Amino acid sequence: MSTKADTRQHLLDTAATMFHTGSYSGVGIAGICDQAGVSKGSFFHFFPSKRDLALAVADQFRQRIGETLVKEGFSTQYSPLARFDRFAEALYAFQKTQTEEHGHLPGCPFGNLALEQATQDDVIRMKVDSYLSVLGNQFRQTIAEAVRCGELPEVDEKATADAMLSYVEGIQLLAKARNDPEVIRRLGPGLKSIRIFSDG
Amino acid sequence: MSTKADTRQHLLDTAATMFHTGSYSGVGIAGICDQAGVSKGSFFHFFPSKRDLALAVADQFRQRIGETLVKEGFSTQYSPLARFDRFAEALYAFQKTQTEEHGHLPGCPFGNLALEQATQDDVIRMKVDSYLSVLGNQFRQTIAEAVRCGELPEVDEKATADAMLSYVEGIQLLAKARNDPEVIRRLGPGLKSIRIFSDG
Numbered sequence: 582m583s584t585k586a587d588t589r590q591h592l593l594d595t596a597a598t599m600f601h602t603g604s605y606s607g608v609g610i611a612g613i614c615d616q617a618g619v620s621k622g623s624f625f626h627f628f629p630s631k632r633d634l635a636l637a638v639a640d641q642f643r644q645r646i647g648e649t650l651v652k653e654g655f656s657t658q659y660s661p662l663a664r665f666d667r668f669a670e671a672l673y674a675f676q677k678t679q680t681e682e683h684g685h686l687p688g689c690p691f692g693n694l695a696l697e698q699a700t701q702d703d704v705i706r707m708k709v710d711s712y713l714s715v716l717g718n719q720f721r722q723t724i725a726e727a728v729r730c731g732e733l734p735e736v737d738e739k740a741t742a743d744a745m746l747s748y749v750e751g752i753q754l755l756a757k758a759r760n761d762p763e764v765i766r767r768l769g770p771g772l773k774s775i776r777i778f779s780d781g
Numbered sequence: 782m783s784t785k786a787d788t789r790q791h792l793l794d795t796a797a798t799m800f801h802t803g804s805y806s807g808v809g810i811a812g813i814c815d816q817a818g819v820s821k822g823s824f825f826h827f828f829p830s831k832r833d834l835a836l837a838v839a840d841q842f843r844q845r846i847g848e849t850l851v852k853e854g855f856s857t858q859y860s861p862l863a864r865f866d867r868f869a870e871a872l873y874a875f876q877k878t879q880t881e882e883h884g885h886l887p888g889c890p891f892g893n894l895a896l897e898q899a900t901q902d903d904v905i906r907m908k909v910d911s912y913l914s915v916l917g918n919q920f921r922q923t924i925a926e927a928v929r930c931g932e933l934p935e936v937d938e939k940a941t942a943d944a945m946l947s948y949v950e951g952i953q954l955l956a957k958a959r960n961d962p963e964v965i966r967r968l969g970p971g972l973k974s975i976r977i978f979s980d981g
Contacts, residue, residue, distance in 0.1 A: 751951025
């Protein structure tokens with residue numbers, strides 16, 4: 582592996598932890614460079630701006646969450662509805678480990694970025710929305726399977742998927758406000774209860 | 782009304798809008814003073830720190846939301862479950878108006894502050910948690926009524942209230958990520974579907 586690729590990855594990992602355990606606005610390029618032991622010149626070689634770095638960090642999170650949480654939660658060896666419980670359990674385990682490591686429950690990196698930046702930066706907002714939609718689409722497929730096999734009644738599949746996505750963000754928000762991963766464990770089973778029906 | 786009280790209220794209102802439509806970290810005392818046309822000396826006379834101002838802003842939001850959204854949503858002339866629909870409709874109307882006024886959907890002021898500051902400032906985190914709990918308690922009372930009158934089965938009332946609170950935060954988060962108040966209108970009816978049962 583080239584040193585250049587190592588430096589880029591080191592900046593990404595440093596920023597990922599700083600954004601996730603702090604906030605986007607609260608962390609500056611100088612602070613990231615200090616923490617990573619990388620010069621500003623080198624930083625700007627890899628990332629033209631803090632926003633470009635934030636988007637790269639979000640993309641890395643999306644990829645890692647896809648390979649871990651989503652893969653683990655949505656294994657097709659379980660019934661469609663049981664997968665929502667498994668996903669919630671995996672989310673609990675993830676936030677619990679993060680809390681033990683950092684002393685504070687960091688919440689969802691996409692949710693954090695959305696609430697902090699959505700009113701100020703449409704590029705970040707739209708990227709976060711697209712990453713949230715990846716999870717929403719996984720939910721929607723799973724809901725469709727649950728309807729086909731009779732585990733769920735005929736719900737509005739798209740709206741119910743968005744509702745479940747909202748719930749997943751909401752329980753992480755409450756857990757962060759209480760700094761308590763047990764909130765996710767206790768509320769996780771509610772995920773599969775959510776239903777939205779078409780008009781009428 | 783004394784000029785002093787006017788100045789304090791003007792600072793509060795200016796900061797409330799700036800925090801709500803921007804972010805807490807992204808707004809500085811100098812910027813608030815500039816926007817309000819108030820000197821820094823005067824600022825520090827009323828608020829020893831930005832955190833004190835943020836807590837006063839959050840308290841004002843809690844009070845106003847209690848007098849509008851919560852009062853409107855939980856009017857006892859409707860059945861307990863119907864109140865959740867009414868609350869969601871009031872929330873939609875509020876965020877829609879805010880979006881039209883500011884060009885961006887600002888989301889829940891408490892949720893915003895929680896996700897931005899919870900890992901960094903325990904005083905703010907605990908205050909936000911306590912304000913969220915006021916709404917959670919309203920939900921819990923309404924759920925208990927719904928169980929008594931047979932509109933809901935015997936759920937875990939405390940967990941279901943927390944789950945509904947999470948959902949309310951989550952649909953505002955998704956709406957903010959999409960900058961679209963219609964998300965709240967479409968997902969609002971899912972609020973009353975959430976149920977968490979005691980173990981077993």
